[in-house]
Amino acid sequence: MSDRLAIGIDRIKCDGHGVCADLVPEMIELDDWGYPIIRAGAIPPSVLPHARRAVSGCPTLALRLQRVAARR
Amino acid sequence: MSIALLAGPPGGQGMESLSSHQQRLGALPAVPPALIDSIERSNLRGKGGAGFPVAIKWRSVASQPGGAPVVLANGGEGEPLSRKDRMLMEQRPHLVIDGAMLAAGAVGADEIVLYVGADHVGAIQAMHRAMTERTASERARLRLVSAPVRYVSGEETAAVHFINDGIALPTSIPPRPFEHGIDGRPTLVQNVETLAAVALIARFGDDWYRSLGTGNASGTTLVTVGGAVPQTVLIEIPQGMALADAVNAAGGITSDCDAVLLGGYFGGWVESSTAWGLPLDADALRQLGYSLGCGVVAVLPAGRCGVVETARILAYLAHESARQCGPCTFGLRAISAAAGRVAALTPTPGDLEHIQRWAGVLAGRGACRHPDGAAGLVASALRVFAAEFQLHEHDRRCSVASLAVAAS
Ligand SMILES: Cc1cc2nc3c(=O)[nH]c(=O)nc-3n(C[C@H](O)[C@H](O)[C@H](O)COP(=O)(O)O)c2cc1C
Ligand code: SF4
Ligand code: SF4
Numbered sequence: 001m002s003d004r005l006a007i008g009i010d011r012i013k014c015d016g017h018g019v020c021a022d023l024v025p026e027m028i029e030l031d032d033w034g035y036p037i038i039r040a041g042a043i044p045p046s047v048l049p050h051a052r053r054a055v056s057g058c059p060t061l062a063l064r065l066q067r068v069a070a071r072r
Numbered sequence: 073m074s075i076a077l078l079a080g081p082p083g084g085q086g087m088e089s090l091s092s093h094q095q096r097l098g099a100l101p102a103v104p105p106a107l108i109d110s111i112e113r114s115n116l117r118g119k120g121g122a123g124f125p126v127a128i129k130w131r132s133v134a135s136q137p138g139g140a141p142v143v144l145a146n147g148g149e150g151e152p153l154s155r156k157d158r159m160l161m162e163q164r165p166h167l168v169i170d171g172a173m174l175a176a177g178a179v180g181a182d183e184i185v186l187y188v189g190a191d192h193v194g195a196i197q198a199m200h201r202a203m204t205e206r207t208a209s210e211r212a213r214l215r216l217v218s219a220p221v222r223y224v225s226g227e228e229t230a231a232v233h234f235i236n237d238g239i240a241l242p243t244s245i246p247p248r249p250f251e252h253g254i255d256g257r258p259t260l261v262q263n264v265e266t267l268a269a270v271a272l273i274a275r276f277g278d279d280w281y282r283s284l285g286t287g288n289a290s291g292t293t294l295v296t297v298g299g300a301v302p303q304t305v306l307i308e309i310p311q312g313m314a315l316a317d318a319v320n321a322a323g324g325i326t327s328d329c330d331a332v333l334l335g336g337y338f339g340g341w342v343e344s345s346t347a348w349g350l351p352l353d354a355d356a357l358r359q360l361g362y363s364l365g366c367g368v369v370a371v372l373p374a375g376r377c378g379v380v381e382t383a384r385i386l387a388y389l390a391h392e393s394a395r396q397c398g399p400c401t402f403g404l405r406a407i408s409a410a411a412g413r414v415a416a417l418t419p420t421p422g423d424l425e426h427i428q429r430w431a432g433v434l435a436g437r438g439a440c441r442h443p444d445g446a447a448g449l450v451a452s453a454l455r456v457f458a459a460e461f462q463l464h465e466h467d468r469r470c471s472v473a474s475l476a477v478a479a480s
Binding site (some may be wrong): 034 | 243261402437
């Protein structure tokens with residue numbers, strides 16, 4: 001069984017550049033101050049490539065993919 | 073009312089000496105082999121605010137790789153409305169130390185850090201004196217650390233960060249302290265009241281502890297009752313006692329009252345009509361959508377406006393943000409500013425709507441749960457003081473202030 005993945009974020013690293021919301025709008029929108037609001041739960045398989053691009057595109061390396069079950 | 077943690081000499085006498093403590097309760101028992109199971113049956117929950125089951129945390133720490141664990145006894149008590157941790161440490165430091173020793177034994181820790189808010193001078197003195205009364209080998213395992221006076225200092229990653237690097241700011245998780253804490257070792261962070269309860273459960277058993285509660289609730293809990301009561305007091309109650317009974321035990325209300333702040337700045341407002349009947353039991357309250365938090369019951373006195381009080385608390389919480397995470401830094405600042413304008417009867421269009429929307433997107437969006445607490449408080453205020461918020465925003469009037477004017 002493949003692991004279900006979600007987007008995790010290091011809130012201290014995130015500088016609110018907003019690149020992520022452009023790269024994976026299916027999972028991330030920005031709040032009034034430009035910081036990401038990430039949809040909870042697993043990333044749909046069709047969106048996974050976008051999510052990977054957002055993770056590698058974040059200029060502060062704040063994003064990661066993590067197993068859904070690992071979230072607490 | 074003193075039934076377990078505070079049983080023994082009256083609080084006014086100050087710190088209980090080791091000899092009195094041991095005469096009353098017996099010496100520190102050897103760590104019972106099945107202490108964790110007993111703690112689990114006791115249903116003991118963390119008393120620092122989050123109410124996490126203690127036994128689950130101990131098992132996670134005990135089974136971590138990464139060297140001998142450390143126990144961090146959290147006596148930071150940054151919550152402005154709470155007194156329980158500092159008073160417990162002032163009066164029963166040996167109970168806290170016993171509990172920390174037992175926890176250390178159960179999880180295999182060889183070092184204990186007693187982390188006490190620097191402004192709790194009496195507590196620091198009592199803990200220090202209690203340490204000097206202990207045997208040399210016990211003392212060698214104990215370290216007393218004063219915590220910077222700041223709301224977030226008591227957050228568990230901030231406490232670990234301060235002890236490691238002298239910086240009392242939260243760090244990103246993972247790793248959590250139970251995985252990677254003091255000196256990189258697995259660290260059990262436990263509130264001092266939680267540990268004091270352990271000291272009694274290990275001596276008298278989980279059946280005894282459970283039986284102290286009311287109904288299904290287990291054990292006792294320390295409650296700071298303040299606001300419209302004769303004076304702010306610490307009481308120990310059977311868990312599950314009705315809120316009204318706790319307020320009466322604190323001397324009863326001194327004025328009419330429309331609302332109670334339950335759980336402190338991280339808790340929420342409750343209409344008094346509902347509040348009086350609520351059971352002060354962490355589990356039951358959670359199921360009802362409330363929070364016991366760190367055991368604060370603050371009765372809003374007649375003549376005080378809930379909107380104004382909420383704005384004041386939000387200003388404090390915004391100021392106390394560690395300003396490391398955008399949503400917490402900017403979100404709390406914006407909510408606080410808008411609430412401040414509404415409270416001062418100088419709202420700008422959309423303030424109330426903004427407060428509502430912003431509060432809805434804050435939870436879970438910081439490295440620590442600071443913004444979650446603020447968001448919960450705002451949501452409860454908007455519910456309980458809905459009419460008053462409307463009056464402030466639309467009519468630029470405060471019914472309480474106008475009453476005060478009418479009365480003068
Ligand atoms: C902003 C913030 C401040 C906190 N301050 C305290 C504190 O002063 N004392 C405390 O025991 N827990 C505090 N906590 C909770 C701790 O992070 C931790 O959950 C607790 O010490 C664990 O002990 P317990 O399970 O026995 O409650 C705080 C949490 C947050 C988010
Ligand atoms: S791209 Fe990275 S730094 Fe920018 S908002 Fe997204 S997570 Fe934050
Ligand atoms: S959520 Fe707020 S208080 Fe917590 S670490 Fe981030 S900025 Fe600091």
